Amino acid sequence: MLEKLFVVKIGGNIIDDDAKLAAFLISFAALKGKKILVHGGGKLATRLAEEMKVPQQMVDGRRITDAETLKIVTMVYAGYINKNIVARLQAHGSNAIGLSGADGNAIQAHKRVHPTLDYGFVGDVDSVNAPLLKSLLDQDLAIVLAPITHDKQGLLLNTNADTIAQEAAKGLSGHYDVELIYSFEKSGVLLDANDDSTVIASITPAYYQQLKAAQKIFAGMIPKLDNAFAALNSGVKKVIIGKAEQLQQLIAGSSGTTIINEQ
Amino acid sequence: MLEKLFVVKIGGNIIDDDAKLAAFLISFAALKGKKILVHGGGKLATRLAEEMKVPQQMVDGRRITDAETLKIVTMVYAGYINKNIVARLQAHGSNAIGLSGADGNAIQAHKRVHPTLDYGFVGDVDSVNAPLLKSLLDQDLAIVLAPITHDKQGLLLNTNADTIAQEAAKGLSGHYDVELIYSFEKSGVLLDANDDSTVIASITPAYYQQLKAAQKIFAGMIPKLDNAFAALNSGVKKVIIGKAEQLQQLIAGSSGTTIINEQ
Numbered sequence: 001m002l003e004k005l006f007v008v009k010i011g012g013n014i015i016d017d018d019a020k021l022a023a024f025l026i027s028f029a030a031l032k033g034k035k036i037l038v039h040g041g042g043k044l045a046t047r048l049a050e051e052m053k054v055p056q057q058m059v060d061g062r063r064i065t066d067a068e069t070l071k072i073v074t075m076v077y078a079g080y081i082n083k084n085i086v087a088r089l090q091a092h093g094s095n096a097i098g099l100s101g102a103d104g105n106a107i108q109a110h111k112r113v114h115p116t117l118d119y120g121f122v123g124d125v126d127s128v129n130a131p132l133l134k135s136l137l138d139q140d141l142a143i144v145l146a147p148i149t150h151d152k153q154g155l156l157l158n159t160n161a162d163t164i165a166q167e168a169a170k171g172l173s174g175h176y177d178v179e180l181i182y183s184f185e186k187s188g189v190l191l192d193a194n195d196d197s198t199v200i201a202s203i204t205p206a207y208y209q210q211l212k213a214a215q216k217i218f219a220g221m222i223p224k225l226d227n228a229f230a231a232l233n234s235g236v237k238k239v240i241i242g243k244a245e246q247l248q249q250l251i252a253g254s255s256g257t258t259i260i261n262e263q
Numbered sequence: 264m265l266e267k268l269f270v271v272k273i274g275g276n277i278i279d280d281d282a283k284l285a286a287f288l289i290s291f292a293a294l295k296g297k298k299i300l301v302h303g304g305g306k307l308a309t310r311l312a313e314e315m316k317v318p319q320q321m322v323d324g325r326r327i328t329d330a331e332t333l334k335i336v337t338m339v340y341a342g343y344i345n346k347n348i349v350a351r352l353q354a355h356g357s358n359a360i361g362l363s364g365a366d367g368n369a370i371q372a373h374k375r376v377h378p379t380l381d382y383g384f385v386g387d388v389d390s391v392n393a394p395l396l397k398s399l400l401d402q403d404l405a406i407v408l409a410p411i412t413h414d415k416q417g418l419l420l421n422t423n424a425d426t427i428a429q430e431a432a433k434g435l436s437g438h439y440d441v442e443l444i445y446s447f448e449k450s451g452v453l454l455d456a457n458d459d460s461t462v463i464a465s466i467t468p469a470y471y472q473q474l475k476a477a478q479k480i481f482a483g484m485i486p487k488l489d490n491a492f493a494a495l496n497s498g499v500k501k502v503i504i505g506k507a508e509q510l511q512q513l514i515a516g517s518s519g520t521t522i523i524n525e526q
Contacts, residue, residue: 051315071343079342080334083411083419087365091417097367102350104360104404132402139398141367148346154354156346 005034005137005176006251009165011184014244015042015081024183025085027247028142029092034176036133036143036168037096039085040161045069045076065120065158073158074100078146085144096142101125101149102156104132107164109149109157123149123157125164128171137176162224166231173235179251180236182224183244188257189225193218199242202258205229228259268297268400268439269514272428274447277507278305278344287446288348290510291405292355297439299396299406299431300359302348303424308332308339328383328421336421337363341409348407359405364388364412365419367395370427372412372420386412386420388427391434400439425487429494436498442514443499445487446507451520452488456481462505465521468492491522 008028014020028037049056049072057064065073082098089096101107101123109123136143145168147161162182169180188199203211208225211217217225228239242249242256249255271291277283291300312319312335320327328336345361352359364370364386372386399406408431410424425445432443451462466474471488474480480488491502505512505519512518 048315052311053314074346075338075342077342078346079338079340083337083341083363083365086363087413087419088417090365090368090413090415095368096365097362098365099360100346100349102346102353102359102361105353105358135398135402139395150350150353152353154351156350 002175002177003034005036005172005178006031006181007036007038007165007169007172007178008181008183008247009038009161010040010244011161011182012040012042013185014183015039016044020245022088024244024247025088026092027245029089029094031247031251034137036137036145036172037085037089038145038147038161038165038168039077039081040147041073041077042081044080045073048072048076059117062119062122063158064118065122067121070121070156070158074148074156078148082144082146089142089144094142095140096144097136098144098146100146100156101159101164105129105150105152106132106145107149107159107167108152109159110151111155111157121155121157123151123159125149125159125167128167130171130175133168133172134175162227166227169231169236170234173237178236179238179240180228180231181240181242181247181250182228183242183247183250186243187246187255188242189221190218191216199255200257202260204260204262206262225259229261232259232261265438265440266297268299268435268441269294269444270299270301270428270432270435270441271444271446271510272301272424273303273507274424274445275303275305276448277446278302279307283508285351287507287510288351289355290508292352292357294510294514297400299400299408299435300348300352301408301410301424301428301431302340302344303410304336304340305344307343308336311335311339322380325382325385326421327381328385330384333384333419333421337411337419341411345407345409352405352407357405358403359407360399361407361409363409363419364422364427368392368413368415369395369408370412370422370430371415372422373414374418374420384418384420386414386422388412388422388430391430393434393438396431396435397438425490429490432494432499433497436500441499442501442503443491443494444503444505444510444513445491446505446510446513449506450509450518451505452484453481454479462518463520465523467523467525469525471522488522492524495522495524
């Protein structure tokens with residue numbers, strides 16, 4: 001049996017709420033064993049773009065990353081947010097190390113090619129440097145990944161943090177028993193998107209098909225769940241979705257939604 | 264005999280000049296063996312502060328770091344500059360990893376205490392995590408250090424890049440034969456500050472005293488040289504001062520000023 005590794009993704013809503021972030025970081029620091037934290041962006045990048053008068057173009061909820069926007073997200077994600085999270089984890093006794101995908105060639109990507117839309121400097125992941133990440137984890141470092149990758153040709157690329165978490169989890173599944181935790185503002189996958197008490201405790205592939213057929217899954221949750229099952233099919237042991245402030249309960253299975261393949 | 268380690272510091276003038284930076288990064292990437300690059304700031308932080316309307320207060324050429332300025336230098340130094348340097352080194356085939364002092368507790372500092380002046384969030388270095396840096400170097404990673412440290416209480420601190428270079432060189436001098444290279448826009452230590460052809464090839468402590476007594480050292484160079492001798496007295500083998508674009512020649516001893524203890 002392999003050693004356990006937790007890959008925990010926190011969303012922008014948590015980063016924007018200092019009380020929630022503080023509570024999360026204390027529980028993440030207290031988490032025993034190997035661990036990776038993947039953080040998204042939050043509103044700071046948008047605010048900075050306003051101050052710098054860089055117009056932001058959103059298409060289907062995705063930020064088009066022009067050269068100036070790439071500069072902003074590199075500064076905010078890989079600089080401000082990443083280093084502040086690392087410093088705060090250090091204060092809580094967790095020896096954290098923050099990386100972008102360029103660092104140690106941790107995550108290599110290519111600029112997205114799309115038939116009709118130019119996303120700009122957005123990267124789709126090609127590979128995760130599992131030996132590097134493993135060597136850091138084996139030194140008992142907690143890795144904090146910013147959602148910035150590179151193409152190994154000198155270009156930094158803006159990459160979706162959910163994808164970073166999923167790829168890191170998959171890439172390390174040969175070395176560890178990986179549990180991938182998507183933590184956000186909701187309590188888990190809900191039967192009623194407006195009612196936090198309708199959390200589904202556990203979803204298997206068969207149950208997922210059934211829920212989808214009955215249109216009981218909120219549309220916004222479907223890509224997350226599709227990704228969760230893709231991760232399971234690539235060797236990840238378990239995917240958990242739930243509230244960032246309940247990290248311990250999520251891991252214990254007493255909160256959130258656990259997504260597993262039947263066995 | 265220990266393995267050689269190069270600790271190379273590049274100044275803000277090089278970072279601001281893309282042609283010089285590009286040439287430097289190619290020669291740094293080509294440098295064989297263990298290596299650390301320490302970068303300063305450059306004008307981008309000042310420009311960003313203007314755009315964000317954060318007034319900058321300079322006292323004796325030093326930036327007073329208030330909370331908003333700390334945010335800016337964290338974004339620019341540890342984010343934009345650090346990650347772009349790393350990505351470009353990766354493109355040149357050098358497996359670089361960028362760190363702030365918070366990452367892996369690489370460089371711990373404390374907020375500067377000064378009897379009359381509040382420097383704000385400026386850090387004076389307490390310790391360098393030599394085992395961490397050594398473990399990364401031993402994986403053939405080139406380390407790129409941003410001039411941001413932390414106090415292990417959750418606070419990031421703005422720290423002079425010359426000091427970072429010196430402390431890293433000293434901290435690793437028990438593990439490697441360290442050569443510390445301060446590269447900047449001038450050809451070395453000059454007898455005539457306005458004439459690049461008056462480079463002093465080599466300075467020993469006795470010669471330094473002689474030059475100082477004769478007032479032949481440009482005032483701005485004295486702290487650099489004092490630091491250089493302090494580094495030599497703390498185990499660093501050699502300090503070299505010269506042009507960033509001549510990195511290979513500096514190391515070969517055919518350019519710049521070499522500072523050594525008599526032996």
